[in-house]
Amino acid sequence: MARVIATRLLRLVATLLAVTFLTFSMLELLPGDPVDTLLPPDANRTEELVAQIRAELNLDDPFFVRYFSWLGDFVRGDLGKSYITGQTVADTIADRLPITLQLAMMSIGMALLIAVPLGILGAYKQGKWPDTVTSAGVQVALSVPNFIFGIFLIWLMAVQLQWLPATGWNRLTDQGLVANLKTSVLPASALALSQLAVFSRLVRSDMIATLQENYVLTARSKGLPDKYILFRHALRPSSLSLMTIVGINFGALLGGTVIIETMFAVPGLGFRLINAINSRDILVIQGITVFIATAYVVINTVVDLLYSALDPRIRRS
Amino acid sequence: GGDDDGDTASDDTSVEATTGDATDDTGDGGDDGGDDGGDVTTPATVEDTDTSIVREEGERTYGGDVIFGLEAEAVGMRPWEDACGEPCLNIQLSMMEQLMRERADGSYGPWLATDITSNDDFTVWTMTLRDGVTFHNGEPFNAQTIVDMYPVQQSGTSGAAAINAAKLASLEATGDMEITYTLSTPNSAFPASLAGVLGRVFEPKAAAADPDGFTMNPIGTGPFVMDKRDIDNETVVVRNENYWMSDPDGNQLPYLDSITFRPIPDEGTRLDSLLSGTVNMMHSLRQGTIRDARGADGIQLYEFQGNNTGGGMYNTAVPPFDDVRVRRGLNLMNNQEAVIDALGGTGISLPATQWFSPDSPYWTQEAADAWPTFDFEAGVESIQAYIDDPARSDGKAPGELIDVELSCPPDPTLIAAMQVIEQVWTGSGLVNVTLTQFDQATHISNAVNDAHRAHCWRWSSNQDPSLAIDPVVAPPEESVSNFPNFFNEESFQLAQQALQTDDVEERTELYKEIMLNFAEDSIFWYSGYTATMVAVDPSIQGINGWLLPDGTLGNGFPNAFVTFTEVWIEQ
Amino acid sequence: MASTDTAPSAPSDSSTGDPSRHAIGDAARPVPQGHKPKRQPLWKIFRSMPIVVKMASIWLTLVVVGAIYSKLDVTVFDGALPLQDPNLQLNNFNPATGEFGTVEPLSAPSASHWLGTDALARDTFSRIVHGSWVSVIVVVVSVLCGVVIGGLLGSLVGFVRKKTETIVMAVVDVVLAFPALILLLALVSIFEVRDLFIISFVIGVLSIPIYTRVARANSLAVSNREFVTAARAIGTKPTRILRREIIPNVLPTLLAYAMVAAASVIVVEGALSFLGLSVQLPTSTWGNMINQARRDIKENVWQVLFPSLSLTITVLSLNQVGDFFQKRSAFRGSAL
Amino acid sequence: MAGSGTAHLRPLDEVLLRVEDLVVEFPAKGGRVVHAVSGISFDIAKGETLGLVGESGCGKSTTGRAILQLPPPTSGSVVLHGEDLTKADASVVRSRRTDMQMIFQDPISSLNPRRYIGDVVAEPLGVWGPKDRDEQWRIVAQTLERVGIDPDLARFKRPHEFSGGQCQRISIARALVLDPELIICDEPVSALDVSIQAQILNLLEDLKRDSQLTLVFIAHDLAVVKNISDRVAVMYLGKMCEISESDELYARPAHPYTSLLLGSVPEPDPSIDVSSIEVVEGELPSPLAPPSGCRFRTRCPRVTDVCATDEPLMRRVGDDHFVACHHPLITPVEVGQATR
């Protein structure tokens, strides 16, 4: 096991190097002087300012020298600062990450909560009406883009029923759980819908495969009740690929909440990112991108390791 | 050199003028560009909207919180550095005050100043400051403050531009509470500059000590104090218990306990947020939102049309726009009514003929009459004349179509306007139109770098006309902001003259002449005046009629920014 | 017993251009010729579909036909066909007077405008038809990209394993690490890319890793099958094994997956449009129709509804058809 | 036993193939090594059928594949026609594969499900044979007829349209199409029903008789092996136990393992009292950590101390009967021939 972890970590480091390198090159690929790209168009472009930026970014050094010094800074948590807001990128991320993280986790949690029972039901009643109905529902859910579902949610829950606020975000740390939930439920639901669909499809198909396994027949021949078989025998072997997808989705959500965050005015990473993109705040774009990519890689590694911890077959070998 | 650079973005208001599209463009630019024309189709609707400024009656009560949905986050809070559009002004002015403010009648009255006078040729201005004002951090406000602010302003992007536009050469403290400004050239509109970035008072020691930190923790003298700033989420300001101003009945201002500013970029959800009670106040610079808000129940609307004109400009340095026949022809073909009609801005904003809306004291009937309004046949004729001219400037053979590249930022509403214009121009059978879109930043830098042809633009300045007009009529080689790259000696002289008098009628006359020249030279095309809106829960009062310290009526809520000193919530 | 009757002109598979075809030796025994079975005709496959999948494939066909029709209309017929692109002639513009027609903007569905009109009084039905072009191109280009490049890479590494695999999969991991939407956003907005084909291509490139993974997994499974060992035992060159044995077995699954992936590609374009960052306007795309109509949603909900429905139904259909073919190819595979 | 030694090898010029000291190891997780085949030697004369039996996992398939260099063995030599394939170039090995072919256990999995039978069988010709397609098809058609498949019907059919037995015939046709000298049959009948299995065994016998084929026949069913083989080699955990002419081996097993194996075969004869038969206790040890000395010692009824320390070498116990055991059931014949 230690060996597995070690090789996995080694791979992780290699991947991270490549990821950071690519992100770093982003600035390089832009046409023109990087200083031009970094400064807002109406900036007071004094000689000192330009010189200062060049010095801060070591723009006069060769590319690789700059990459490694940037990488060093990155490892130390220094991603530079925005020349538009003046805030450091690290602060920005530290500020936004909890929000996006919560959204991602909540939406995955909500999706799982509904998807797993649905998927099990579909597999258990395969071909019968409960399956047909849920499969159809899941298909539709899968096909509704989340921004469309978001519009609908706001219209229904905020404007018509006035149950939940339409926009905004109450930080868990400041306003407490209830207030936080009020603002987080809608965007999380909007994000959850398509995942719910993916998850329940996955659980259903894996479960169907599992239910055809001989060991399920064995369990039935032992006279165990169906519910017991479904949950104690079939669920765990059926949820291994679900775990991978949950991991991948989780990583992807860190960068995938852009639209929903903009729509619900949720001040997460995505919202900041789209603002940065709109104002061409390159260092912020770069910083957030490299962070998300890094997080994605790390999360997937962790999921891989967890996966092998969960499946005794893999754990052994 | 530095002067030219300064011109590109003169003072804060003119920064707004040039980048106005930019800052709000994510949301609004388009509508401004296209919306007008209300008067032609249903003028009644426009008149229905009561835009007169009156002081509200009613029992003022203390307490209450306002949650204000803004169309964008105001990232920078440094008046000397950051461009500040409408969302930003709302936040910034709740905490920082200006030396002067605009009155309802368009003149400027003192706010943190008590008085300002000039010498005869408007080159030296002496201002006395209000006594007994302190900053949120307890620092006193006095002449030294202004002196200390000056180097900070000079070092900042916005500040330097504002100094430049105001023609300010130097200043000195001529007393404890007295400042003397010396200008490089006459500027009768200097008080207007002091109602902008130049006059926006921030605590200079704190600013100098930690310039970047100021964005998170701005310190001014205003009625509200920064409480909590969570960028992109909410900025909370709370009542300044030591605020210096009282209402006419002697009650200490402000009435509100706090204001929470929330950026909600999505127009639809912003209005939904108001309708669902998530926020109790919002603003919008989009005509479509105004229309939707008009249709909604249970909210109170404040609409405003100021010196905002949407449209575009031609780069006359590039053929065929160097020929007035082309520009005039294109303008004559511009079916303003159709542009607005197609946009659904009908009944909200009026078609534009000049840089001032009929609300403005500078609006004149002559200028309106002189503008080449829609006359398709005349337009076709004008362009035909150019096309048939063997000496046509674009070097093509007589009879060949002219090429027009029309460029706007990629806002859906602007695109809609563009499409209508494209349709009419193409419809003449004489023009070959290409549409391009660039994001806001590129759009502006294209104009700055003269990489533009026919270019969407918005002139948004609720301020003295000189601030917006001067850079445009200045010689192109001296003024980067002369985006049309056109020089009319007469207009230039007229603008100079306008700076040498403070007589409103005289100035109106001068600016009218400039507008007539604009009509003659056709270096711009107009669509409509841009309406802006503040929509609130009906219990929120005091947005419309607030008073300057001298008891005169302020100018309401120009460009959807709200002065919160006297806002209260009706119980 | 070998039957000896020959069909002299029996078609043999790829040997059609072979000149020596009729001149084979061993005159005593005519060489038996098999009859190459015809590929299952499309209508037969269609008939075997469940009703929902039938409807889905009809819808997809309509979308493709609509896309081609609209392109023909714009390029060949110059807007002369019915349902012309409303962007060509806004609201019955009259070029003699410069006046526009009287079509009501934001109207509800009616006999003259089946799906109503948008804020510019453009016919929504025509716009949806014309908007399908973008969706179709995005799907075709990106799927081609993914299937060809990703499929090849994945099949290759699944078969070759060793270092090649390690390297390719590492690269795949890296590309996969970048949030696709963000890269696209950055690319489109910073690099000013507004060309439909380039955007589609970029989406395609970003989807390569997933295809590579799918192809690799299948290629791994196929490579472990004994017919691959058998081919090696014959002495077949690896490239030939790849071409003849691996890829034909990987492809059906990959294509079925592509159907499902295509659905998400359409949504990505929709999302880009929604943020105002997709192809050059005024080109109609479903995404930008939703985006443009959204500001009028309180006035007229139809204009958001119809393009959303088109998007949703297309995605749904792609999923359905993808599922169908996946099952079909799986059945074929396992029934061996 | 599992022993080594080469006492049983015949002179090189008498044999078609000689495998000497073949070792195949696979890397396993955690840096360990699977000792799949550990020093096996045998030879096959032309026209002979060598049966290879042993329990699952003892390295039969690995041996078969190593002969074809799929993958090449870790060490040892595979001499075909006097040429050592392990030392030959990859391209030479590839071309030598025309002389050696393989038939696999799972008839269905060994045919590409997406290709026509005609193409599958023609594949070796596509690589090595005439490039002319009609010429190819002529050969393919003849071969299909030889294995009892109607070429006309089969040409444009896919494998799933045939039964397992037919698929196995097609695999055999593919192996035959290049006229190889040696065919390695890796459990070609294990997946087939008894009634079909007999058909295939008969077919192989017929082909062998007609075309002077040399076969290596791998199977775990001792009865099948006996039926088809001239000589039988018994393997245990990567080693060779016993090799002998087959009637002799079945009549007089010399190795305790062979004897136990034979006893375990269920005979369709109700008169045999199954409960009296000796049982091999325990299970096959892991090839990751094979026992020292004789590999069978952990389950052997005749085990002594020497078995744990010394590896038994091949000794002659009969005419064509060799065994690697310290305590064989038949006393070894005294031969001077020392083993290396």
Next chain:
Amino acid sequence: MNTRIGTRETDDPLLEVEDLHTTFTLGHGSVRAVDGVSLTLHRGKTLGVVGESGSGKTVLSRTIMGLNTASNVTISGSVRYAGEELVGRPSKHLRSLFGPEMAMVFQDPMTSLNPVVKVGRQLTEHVRYHLGLGKSEAEKIAIALLTSVRIPEPEARLDAYPHQMSGGMRQRVCIAMALACGPRLLFADEPTTALDVTVQHQILNLLAEQQRDRAMGMVLVTHDLGVVAGRTDEIVVMYAGRVVERAPTTTLFAEMRHPYTEGLLRSIPKTSEAKHTRLNAIHGRPPDLLSPPPGCKFAPRCPYAQERCRNEEPPLTDPETPGHSFRCFYPIGTPENRAAYESNLAAGLPQTLAAAGQLLATEEVA
């Protein structure tokens, strides 16, 4: 729920199956996988079921157990366990029988254990469910069970996962699991097919031993005549879903009457025969159950088949020897059979030539 049915030790049969039919409805037709099977098993006896792949052995045993519950299955006929009719009973009732009354050992030990559940739990979960035992009691039972199937270090094995055991060991666990509640009837569906001969021998011995000790009735399903030869009291030979011959073991091997049984026996290579002994393969291949031939299902492959066989299905007759019945008009060892053979040989019927060894293997399959 765990009351024992028919506790009287009488001579009534433990299991009686009568005219059992199992039909799978598929999209393109229906498969009669079990087609009118009848059999009887007495307490403490072993019944062997033999037949080729696809002949319906597995479906038969699962149908008897009531484990064929897919929606496309139609079952008719009667299954009586200790006198109680099981066909048509709700699955809840059947469940209460599984374990204490009947149990099953499946073909493939590699897949019939849940890979992610510890062996200990799998061994006893149903014991706890049926008998309502506590954890520690269950553990004791588990250890006892593992010991009884001769798994070394049973305590340590409780926490093992199936993949940590060899195939033989897993099959022992499966057997222990089936025996856990002390069933009176055990189905063993090809319990050793996936195992090596040496291990197969061990497992079969183990099964026989347990059966003797517990006086269980056992149904041993296999395709290997060698397996049933020494270990069963009675044998049922199945072909294409039907029973073609049924007899006490010794009778069957001594005087088999059905041509299929004969063919089966003759096509098996035997170690006692000399090398290169030519095998008498059964010609052709088993029928497609979707469209079975009319008449006798074996007729197309039968060396003795006559016109009548091709049109008319022979009944399962029970002529002279008690307990021996078969489905054939021309049973082996009768003059009619001889005559049929001669005439077929003369006519050059391929299956007859094959049986006579006069047909080359290459010509067997048309």
